[in-house]
């Protein structure tokens with residue numbers, strides 16, 4: 540135990556027993572996570588999956604993710620929790636009552652013309668089409684992430700997973716960027732009931748603006764976002780000089796990147812920034828938004844990562860042995876998104892899974908290779924080494940200004 544951090548409860552450390560029967564088929568392969576088994580919970584319900592399936596730009600994605608996890612046997616060692624809907628009171632711990640009551644009003648309205656009159660006021664429109672059942676969806680997404688956070692508060696899990704959450708753009712009083720509710724903010728507010736220093740890490744292609752805005756004034760939550768930053772690219776915020784304000788100054792970290800970045804450079808940036816942020820901030824709990832619209836083959840066609848590279852980021856944070864809330868996010872090549880989140884789940888479990896996609900209901904979607912691995916594309920990388928080095932210097936300079944805990 541490092542002297543600086545108070546003696547931590549055993550529950551938050553991975554138990555180093557090797558339960559050979561149900562868990563962790565251990566191989567010595569190089570990328571194999573350390574021996575040991577974490578207690579992991581996963582939030583799910585039929586209604587939740589059905590509602591997520593209806594989202595216009597990611598049809599059926601929730602079912603494909605869930606089915607692949609099942610097919611690989613990844614849910615066997617996991618506590619699968621049926622998620623409940625968030626209450627209006629829970630939703631308004633971040634969102635305005637007006638906005639939540641608006642969602643309730645349009646929930647049963649399927650005459651989209653009538654809805655569209657009110658829509659513009661609450662961010663509903665092209666990016667966030669109003670859809671029947673939107674309040675039910677919002678309740679499930681938020682309820683699942685809040686429940687996942689509760690597992691970490693109770694210590695009933697070391698890692699809590701909600702692959703159908705991670706909607707990081709929603710604002711308190713409006714939908715934004717395809718996000719109707721900011722379940723990430725709601726989960727962090729739940730964690731704040733017990734933890735004093737929460738680190739939010741966002742590796743989605745897009746800047747985690749909604750979460751950053753919610754906590755830019757406080758040092759209780761450090762937000763770190765790595766994302767594409769280019770003129771006109773949504774949400775067009777999150778440059779390296781965006782570092783938080785007031786008491787939150789230096790507790791917002793942004794790593795703006797250009798198209799074409801691949802695993803090695805991305806992992807190097809991630810490890811440098813996150814290990815320094817951890818050393819300076821000494822977080823008690825981690826929230827990781829794992830949007831995978833950064834993968835080669837995603838229609839966003841921007842970054843050029845593979846599940847292996849994203850997996851290395853997850854391993855870096857798992858090695859800290861802190862309780863973790865793991866969320867989904869973007870990912871518009873649906874089979875690739877399922878491949879990636881299945882692979883990340885296997886890393887959390889320290890369980891090796893075969894490259895062959897197992898037979899299951901959506902098997903045909905994984906053609907023509909029917910393999911788990913994804914190769915990088917042959918695309919130019921616009922991130923020069925000097926650009927990266929300058930960004931790292933700036934960020935390191937800012938992190939050094941965080942008062943050390945003893946002061």
Ligand SMILES: CC1(C)CN(C2CCCC2)C(=O)N1c1ccccc1/C=C/C(=O)NO
Nearest residue numbers: 596666716717743745773830838839869871
């Ligand atoms: C509507 C979708 C979400 C889908 N999409 C592409 C992908 C494939 C088909 C079109 C977008 O660019 N979108 C967006 C449109 C406007 C604003 C934001 C987003 C995406 C946000 C995001 O991923 N945050 O993490």
Ligand SMILES: [Zn+2]
Nearest residue numbers: 743744745869
């Ligand atoms: Zn995204």
